[in-house]
Amino acid sequence: MHPRPPRQSPDDDPQAKFLRLFLSSERELFRYVSALVPNVADAEEIMQQTAVALWKKFDQFDPAQPFTPWACRFAINFVKQWAASRERWKKLLEAGLAEELANRRVQLRPQFESRLSHLDQCLEKLPAEQRGIVEDYYYRRQTVADIAATTRRSVESVYKTLQRVRTSLRQCIEEAVLLGETPA
Amino acid sequence: MNFPSTEFDDAVAAACHGTGSDADVTALHAILQTHLEARDAYLWQVELHSFLASRANARFLDGDLAPKTDVVPLGDARTRPIVRWMLATVAVTLAFAVGLFWPDRMTPEPNAKGIADHPDLPRLIVVEESEPSADLPDESPGFAAQGIIRDTVRFASASDAPILVATGGLEPLELGADVPYDSRADTLHVWNWSQSTRSQVWPEVRAWVEQRFCLSPDGTWLVWRHGDVLNLVTGERSKIDLGGDFHLGRRGDSLVRIEHLQFTPDGQRLALLLDEVELTKSDHPLRKNDLTTTPVFQIVEFPAGTLISQFPAGVPADLPLAFSADGKRVASQYPREKSGVRIVERDVSTGTVRREYESQLSEFVSAIGWSPDGSLLAVVGISGEALVWDTESGQLRHQVPLGQSTSSVHLCFSPDGKFLAISLFPGFNAKLVVIDVATGKIVATLKQETSGSIHWAADSQSFDVLYDHRGILEAKDKAGRHVMYNRFPEVKTFKMEEIRGKG
Numbered sequence: 001m002h003p004r005p006p007r008q009s010p011d012d013d014p015q016a017k018f019l020r021l022f023l024s025s026e027r028e029l030f031r032y033v034s035a036l037v038p039n040v041a042d043a044e045e046i047m048q049q050t051a052v053a054l055w056k057k058f059d060q061f062d063p064a065q066p067f068t069p070w071a072c073r074f075a076i077n078f079v080k081q082w083a084a085s086r087e088r089w090k091k092l093l094e095a096g097l098a099e100e101l102a103n104r105r106v107q108l109r110p111q112f113e114s115r116l117s118h119l120d121q122c123l124e125k126l127p128a129e130q131r132g133i134v135e136d137y138y139y140r141r142q143t144v145a146d147i148a149a150t151t152r153r154s155v156e157s158v159y160k161t162l163q164r165v166r167t168s169l170r171q172c173i174e175e176a177v178l179l180g181e182t183p184a
Numbered sequence: 185m186n187f188p189s190t191e192f193d194d195a196v197a198a199a200c201h202g203t204g205s206d207a208d209v210t211a212l213h214a215i216l217q218t219h220l221e222a223r224d225a226y227l228w229q230v231e232l233h234s235f236l237a238s239r240a241n242a243r244f245l246d247g248d249l250a251p252k253t254d255v256v257p258l259g260d261a262r263t264r265p266i267v268r269w270m271l272a273t274v275a276v277t278l279a280f281a282v283g284l285f286w287p288d289r290m291t292p293e294p295n296a297k298g299i300a301d302h303p304d305l306p307r308l309i310v311v312e313e314s315e316p317s318a319d320l321p322d323e324s325p326g327f328a329a330q331g332i333i334r335d336t337v338r339f340a341s342a343s344d345a346p347i348l349v350a351t352g353g354l355e356p357l358e359l360g361a362d363v364p365y366d367s368r369a370d371t372l373h374v375w376n377w378s379q380s381t382r383s384q385v386w387p388e389v390r391a392w393v394e395q396r397f398c399l400s401p402d403g404t405w406l407v408w409r410h411g412d413v414l415n416l417v418t419g420e421r422s423k424i425d426l427g428g429d430f431h432l433g434r435r436g437d438s439l440v441r442i443e444h445l446q447f448t449p450d451g452q453r454l455a456l457l458l459d460e461v462e463l464t465k466s467d468h469p470l471r472k473n474d475l476t477t478t479p480v481f482q483i484v485e486f487p488a489g490t491l492i493s494q495f496p497a498g499v500p501a502d503l504p505l506a507f508s509a510d511g512k513r514v515a516s517q518y519p520r521e522k523s524g525v526r527i528v529e530r531d532v533s534t535g536t537v538r539r540e541y542e543s544q545l546s547e548f549v550s551a552i553g554w555s556p557d558g559s560l561l562a563v564v565g566i567s568g569e570a571l572v573w574d575t576e577s578g579q580l581r582h583q584v585p586l587g588q589s590t591s592s593v594h595l596c597f598s599p600d601g602k603f604l605a606i607s608l609f610p611g612f613n614a615k616l617v618v619i620d621v622a623t624g625k626i627v628a629t630l631k632q633e634t635s636g637s638i639h640w641a642a643d644s645q646s647f648d649v650l651y652d653h654r655g656i657l658e659a660k661d662k663a664g665r666h667v668m669y670n671r672f673p674e675v676k677t678f679k680m681e682e683i684r685g686k687g
Binding site: 097 | 197202209210217228230668
């Protein structure tokens with residue numbers, strides 16, 4: 001048995017620091033990756049690789065600088081590696097499209113944040129069945145096949161419902177922005 | 185593809201779901217290359233999708249979306265995510281990460297080298313330089329517990345031989361080793377743990393973590409679901425046509441065809457759990473057909489691949505599927521009409537129902553097993569009960585409460601049929617239980633780290649437990665840095681004379 005080292009306060013502990021920074025920027029990082037690789041499973045795989053790389057290089061992080069842009073630079077490299085190994089994704093790498101999309105998203109981000117502030121009230125307006133599918137798919141991470149089995153619908157119909165839900169949400173949010181509604 | 189168009193919107197949606205075809209993805213990127221307005225529309229659509237997805241963990245942790253236990257029909261497919269959620273709760277405490285996924289890649293052809301031919305290889309990856317210590321600060325819940333990191337290895341073991349295979353790096357590994365995390369652990373390792381705790385590496389055989397594979401009961405044949413076959417004794421490689429692991433030959437949640445595969449006890453057949461795709465007439469006025477998937481079991485000859493029988497897989501569409509020792513009967517679970525599950529015994533050759541066992545279980549079953557002579561059938565339900573039936577009469581012989589609900593279970597009768605060993609991972613208190621089959625009494629209860637598969641010695645006097653779901657360890661090395669480890673399986677031997685009466 002090795003003697004237990006003195007306990008560190010969370011402020012001293014690099015893992016605690018890393019976790020605090022990573023978790024606070026995780027959503028934004030995920031959305032950054034998703035802008036380039038939209039499928040959740042693929043984006044999560046890239047996130048996992050990014051998280052490991054960030055931790056390995058954490059001693060090089062300058063705490064005086066913001067964490068998220070530093071993390072995004074790692075993430076886009078993993079996105080490129082991921083796309084380079086998949087034939088059908090190689091066009092994402094041509095003519096700097098990946099960087100341009102990432103940069104454009106940064107420009108649009110304030111507008112997106114404004115729109116997304118209306119999301120909850122728009123979700124409330126969805127019919128209960130559609131809201132249930134949103135919760136199953138996005139929040140409970142059920143597969144479309146599982147949702148189809150549970151709700152006794154076809155897989156195709158669940159996909160179509162999810163597409164319709166996103167269209168409805170987009171329209172609802174854009175209307176709310178146009179009407180200048182106060183977010184709930 | 186034009187912009188704006190429904191086709192464009194559909195292509196973005198398909199990209200979000202991972203269901204877009206090669207042509208869709210290429211066309212989408214081509215539009216994005218040339219059309220600046222399309223980029224804004226794409227980014228907004230994707231932003232909405234990823235924003236919803238990114239809220240998942242927070243909403244679970246906030247308790248905003250607790251599992252719908254109150255509305256879930258028991259035995260329903262929805263219970264599987266709930267079990268995963270329960271396991272994740274356990275993982276927060278134990279710093280285990282449950283669940284794997286990785287992109288699908290095809291496996292290169294296995295090499296032709298046999299284990300015996302393999303020269304000595306460099307020493308294993310050691311953990312001396314980064315020896316784990318379990319003093320993580322309370323304030324640091326850990327990467328694995330946070331769900332950021334998942335284990336990146338996959339294992340399969342033989343039911344009747346001390347053979348284990350796994351994915352790993354290029355260095356030999358010790359059973360029970362905590363191996364520094366490597367997201368590219370893609371090489372085949374084979375152990376014969378009766379001879380050595382050290383693995384033999386097959387450096388030219390790629391075994392990716394996302395690929396499903398199974399081992400024959402005697403540990404000779406390793407079969408991947410896409411049909412690659414490797415003889416671990418001779419190194420011969422071959423193919424079996426299992427019909428393809430994907431319906432459309434590409435990755436996608438709903439398009440996986442072969443979910444699981446396992447050998448029958450004689451090693452002569454394979455059981456496949458499939459998602460069969462069917463077109464049904466749509467009742468929507470604008471649609472001709474709907475696409476549905478149905479879980480089924482197929483039994484095929486090995487290595488010929490000839491179909492023997494096919495029958496519904498029931499719900500939840502997941503193993504366990506248990507074969508009698510003679511390979512003639514198979515038992516699996518199906519939902520009852522109102523709640524709970526029934527256990528159905530079928531004829532393997534025809535798939536026809538021979539008997540149904542009324543389990544009285546209010547929730548589904550985690551493990552099923554036959555006694556060696558086929559006279560008894562045992563199940564363990566996640567509600568925490570073991571049931572043993574007489575297969576001649578169909579009468580329930582024993583109903584043994586195990587104390588707590590269980591989520592991960594292995595069970596195995598001793599070769600003489602006198603004992604039933606059950607390895608449970610019930611919540612925070614994993615344990616090993618041995619039941620005297622004649623009396624239905626528990627004769628031994630021991631604590632264990634997690635659950636593992638049980639392998640009895642031929643004389644029924646002892647058994648090994650192979651703990652192959654040890655997850656991820658996060659610990660500090662000697663320099664005080666936190667390091668992540670994949671925890672490789674370990675084997676523990678239990679002698680009946682030593683454990684009897686314990687607990």
